[in-house]
Amino acid sequence: MNPADPHPPLLFSLDDHPLLVPLCRELAATPGTLETRLFPDGETYLKVVTPVAGRHCIVVANLANPNNKFLSLIFLLDTLRELGASSVGLVAPYLCYMRQDCRFHKGEAVTSRLFARMLSNHIDWLLTVDPHLHRYHSLADIYTVPSVRVEGTTALTDWLTTQSSLLLVGPDSESEQWVSRVALASGHPYVIGEKQRHGDRHVVVTLPDLSDYQDRTAVIIDDVISSGQTILKCLQAVRQQGITRVKCAAIHGIFADGVDELLLQSGLTELATCNTIPHATNCIDVTPLLVPAIQQCLGIGGNQGSGNR
Incomplete structure (x- = not known):
């Protein structure tokens, strides 16, 4: 990434992922600012403070134990799009919901496919590290956006x-x-x-x-x-x-x-x-592996933009 770029990508994280700081440094990217809290009834309040219009936005997310994180993540991804981000990519070093990759018993939900279908609707590209691909040839089998797999x-x-x-x-x-x-x-x-x-x-x-x-x-x-x-x-x-x-x-x-x-x-x-x-x-540290992969993602998925989805 060119440090002199007047419009470097913005990096956001809902949970202050420790990879956020080194990725910003190595990519010459700008950390984005969020305001989040819970209302008394447990619903999420989220505000994107940093202007994002016309900027490539990258969200770094910890998706371990995902059930209590997914709604907030979707709110952030979609809000970035609504505010005019030119693209929204997801860096999920650990990609959840890859275990159930077939219907082992009658009536079971194939959650890997269901999760991939939902998440694909909210992002322009996906980057992850060593996802569980036991019965899938690649992430493209279930994700409909450009997806890059890094080998940890x-x-x-x-x-x-x-x-x-x-x-x-x-x-x-x-x-x-x-x-x-x-x-x-x-x-x-x-x-x-x-x-x-x-x-x-x-x-x-x-x-x-x-x-x-x-x-x-x-x-x-x-x-x-x-x-x-x-x-x-x-x-x-x-x-x-x-x-x-x-x-x-x-x-x-x-x-x-x-x-x-x-x-x-x-x-x-x-x-x-x-x-x-x-x-x-x-x-x-997987930072040295993620940096060129993010640059690749910005090239293959960063020009799609939310308006083309």
């Missing part, structure tokens, strides 16, 4: 490359494809576990023989830590084979029900996450 594994690989004598541990077969890529790029060996899931919080993880890696620090890596049960069972399986130095690193740390504290109490020597979801464990 690049930042994770850089973090692992600075360390030595590691064994990377993928908790299940679903993780093998990207764990193997991270291992090759960072120069560390890896093993993959076998997971059996009997419910949201009932998981069994079995690992191969680790006797050749007793002198290494094990690093359990995963894309998302939600309930944390997969990581917890994997940690137990690693320690049962005699490896006492065990770390964990993930792209997205949701940490439902305070499971981050439970993981550390259970023997993890370090818990590291990317700063896609604000948390005390954020020590892997």
